[in-house]
Amino acid sequence: MKKILVTVLFLTVAVNGLFAEAKHSTIVYTMKGNVEAAYNTMMDKPIKALGYRLPDPRKGVNDVYKKQYGSTTLDVLSFMTIVNDKSIKPLLEIDPKLAGFNPFNLVIYKHQNKDETVISHLTASAVIEMLGITNAKVIAEYTKMMTNLDSLVSKTFPKATVTYGLYEGAMTDTMMHYEMAFDRPEDLDDFIDDIQEKVEDTFIEKGYIMAGFFNYKQGKKDLIPSYDAFWTFSLCHFPYSYTIFDNKNAMPEAAVFAPCTMYMYIKKDSNTLVMGMPRLANWDRLFKMKGQKRMDFLKKLD
Structure with a gap:
């Protein structure tokens, strides 16, 4: 009897693993030929x-690769970071982690040896899982926003073949989170300027490029009243970028993660600076790095 129960349990686990539900990591639009001009217009x-x-x-990240490293396997590679800040700001009031992928990259790439162009981005569901967001309103509104984006891409490229990147199982340990207490000065702006300068200098010393900056408090500040400050940095490590996205067995599809977004904020009247960003390990979780060199580089930077 015990042997029968063990056998049944083993088969149940095996069957559940075999038929585990695959989840969408990315949405991928594939078009014949080079559609960079139409993409730039969109x-x-x-x-x-x-x-x-x-x-x-x-634009033209592949051209920079060729100039800096002497070669490229890509005809097209552009990192076009976008953010719908008017829609995102009310959601940050509920869960600030959403800034971990906002701005995000609507990437375009084309291999030299293929007569097709790809446009891709992370799905709303993958972003929500990696960021650990559980609020129903945030999930619904963000999913709707991304659906509208996909409607535009589909309308612009009606002949595109649409596929999805897939992954299985729960994603764990996906985020880095730090908090730093500080003596709150009368003039918070000077403190913020000093922190931003120190962060930039530190990452530049480590070989990073500060590829972007976005201030959520700029413009209509009443849309994000719970924060005294909220901004993001876009980070790019160019040797890592070239190693992953270009050369032999190039993986430009992973550029949906690039540049990496690090968010920093100070809650209203708080004396705590909060910093967070998604881990590079997520790249391997969704794309499975090709080759030990890529994996070693990823672990080193993470």
Whole structure:
């Protein structure tokens, strides 16, 4: 009897593992030929009409790779970080972790040896899981916002083949989170300027490029009243970027994660600076790094 129960239990676990529900990590649009010009047009007035900004667009990253490293396997690679700040700000009032992927990259790439172009981004569900967001309103509103974005891409490229990146199982240990207490000065602006300068200097010393900056308190501050300060840095480590996205067995599909977004905020009347960002380990979780060199580089920076 015990053997039968053990066998049944083993089969149950095996079957559940075999038929585990696959989840969408990315949405992938594949178009024949080089559609960079049409993409660039979409990233101007059409995407801005949806409420998106492009704080720090980086076109022709592959050209920079070729200039700096002497070669590239890509015809097209652009990091077009976008943020719908008017829609995001009310959601940050509920869960500030949403800034971990906002701004985010609506990446475009084309391999030299393929007559097709790919446009891709992380799905709302993958972002929500990695950030550990559980609030129903945040999930619903963010999912709706991303659905509207996908409607624009589909309308712009009606002949695109749409596929999804897949992953299984729960994602754990996906975020870095730090809190730093400070003596709150009368003039908080000077403190913020000093912190931002120190962060920039520290990352630059470690070989990073400060690829972007976005201040959520800029503009209509009443849309985000619970914070005295809230900003993000976009971080890029160029040797790491080239190692992952270009050269042999290039993985430009992983550029949906690039540049990495680090958020920092101070709650209203608080004396605590909060910092957070997604871990690089998420890249391997969703894309499975090709080659030990890529994996070693990822672990070193994480």
